[in-house]
Amino acid sequence: MKKIGILFGMERTFPKAFVERVNEMNVDGITAEPVKVDVVQQAVGTPYAVIIDRISQDVPFYRAYLKNAAAAGAAVINNPFWWSADEKFINNSIAISVGVPVPKTVLLPSFARPDDTTDASFTNLVFPLSWQQIFDYLGFPVFMKPHAGGGWKSVFKVHNVDELFNAYHQTGQLVMMAQEAIEFEEYYRCYCIGRKYVRIMPYEPRNPHHLRYVSDKNPSPEMEKLLTDYVLRLNNALGYDFNTVEFAVRDGIPYAIDFCNPAPDADVHSVGQENFEWVVEHAAKYAIERAQQHKEGQMNLTWGDFVKRSVADMQSVEKATKEKKASSPAKSSQKAKKQ
Structure with missing residues (x-):
């Protein structure tokens, strides 16, 4: 059993x-x-x-x-x-590598020094940062959010330099991201299970939590196909088998806003009965598939393409190095004979 x-x-x-x-x-x-x-x-x-x-x-x-x-x-x-x-900032970089649009984003050092550090711990950090370069790159408004974590904790929307620094001063030891605000016409939250089952849900993040799945927006067939493609690209790259991806659509372009949700909300009272039924059914189906594939005494984890590519590249380098070393004595021998 x-x-x-x-x-x-x-x-x-x-x-x-x-x-x-x-x-x-x-x-x-x-x-x-x-x-x-x-x-x-x-x-x-x-x-x-x-x-x-x-x-x-x-x-x-x-x-x-x-x-x-x-x-x-x-x-x-x-x-x-x-x-x-993983965390949100590196995930943005991975998204770019697989061709999924994301908002312009900059990583910021924590406002307060981490425990057990001093000014000397930051010898390599330029101070002050080139803030004007950041402002020119992002524009305003900007979202300030932790580079890791979720649940809309410590998230600020700022509209000018003064508001940005005021928010930054409230973040303590959190490592933050400053991110271009996408003023969207449509917004979607997409479940992805097993990197193959996708459900696209109209979503309104500006509503109170219990009303966020109440939206009159529905994707066109073309948008649905594009969203599905982006969801699968992201989850295959990251290796998540149970995740949600959020997209803000501006001028017809869906920007991946939040796609590091490996324990996404699945409560019937917030997602609604229809979405709840879908996630229960497909989570159960996928878990059974993984149980059937399970092999005793072996590693049964799945890994994303980002990690697998890194391993493959490393193995290629090691193989090339070994081949080069193996051929070196033969080349030296041939050179000696010619002499």
């Missing part, structure tokens, strides 16, 4: 519905339940072939538990090693 587990925190509607849906599908040899965590022993696996992670972003103990489980062979969705490594 292969178990699928779901690890979650305060949320209730999605985890319960997910477990029920997997079990209702009645796939031979597969069952689902909430994950039970007790003693976590190094290099010792868990009873779960697949674990859906909904909470480790807020609980470091769970993140460490999931890494240990993955190293022992569990298929953790999403990959806890990559989730620990």
